[in-house]
Amino acid sequence: MKALILMTIVLGWQTAQAEVFKCIGKDGKTVYQAKPCQVSDKAQQLDIQADQAQEAAAKAKLEAIQNEYDTKQAAKQEAERRDAALKNQTESTTALKQSAIAQQQQAVAEQRQAEALERQAQQNNNRVMIVAPPRGLPVMPPPVNREILR
Numbered sequence: 001m002k003a004l005i006l007m008t009i010v011l012g013w014q015t016a017q018a019e020v021f022k023c024i025g026k027d028g029k030t031v032y033q034a035k036p037c038q039v040s041d042k043a044q045q046l047d048i049q050a051d052q053a054q055e056a057a058a059k060a061k062l063e064a065i066q067n068e069y070d071t072k073q074a075a076k077q078e079a080e081r082r083d084a085a086l087k088n089q090t091e092s093t094t095a096l097k098q099s100a101i102a103q104q105q106q107a108v109a110e111q112r113q114a115e116a117l118e119r120q121a122q123q124n125n126n127r128v129m130i131v132a133p134p135r136g137l138p139v140m141p142p143p144v145n146r147e148i149l150r
Contacts, residue, residue: 023037024030 019034021033021036022030023033
């Protein structure tokens with residue numbers, strides 16, 4: 001909005017130096033234009049002189065508006081930068097929390113697995129295992145002690 005006002009002031013200042021023609025048509029309507037009037041219209045050239053004091057005041061006002069606009073833009077950019085940094089920090093903190101929770105869950109799962117393996121090992125140690133000799137293989141006689149036979 002302020003940029004539009006700024007452009008209007010700048011363009012208005014530039015056109016104040018141009019020639020202006022006041023044309024009165026056959027129907028009696030008055031028109032102000034930058035081009036000379038048509039031959040059939042009643043024409044009057046206006047001599048417009050810019051007031052130096054008004055021009056200086058307009059330039060000062062324009063400069064003040066532009067400085068205010070630049071200051072607001074800088075503040076807006078700084079606020080956006082701070083918001084982005086805060087968002088990044090929040091996302092980083094959330095990711096670290098999720099990672100810590102996952103590590104904790106993994107440690108608990110490993111502890112449960114270790115306890116289950118210990119219980120299974122204790123149950124296996126308490127069992128009595130009976131192993132039968134394999135079938136189908138010839139049984140070798142025990143070695144003979146020759147000293148006994150003599």
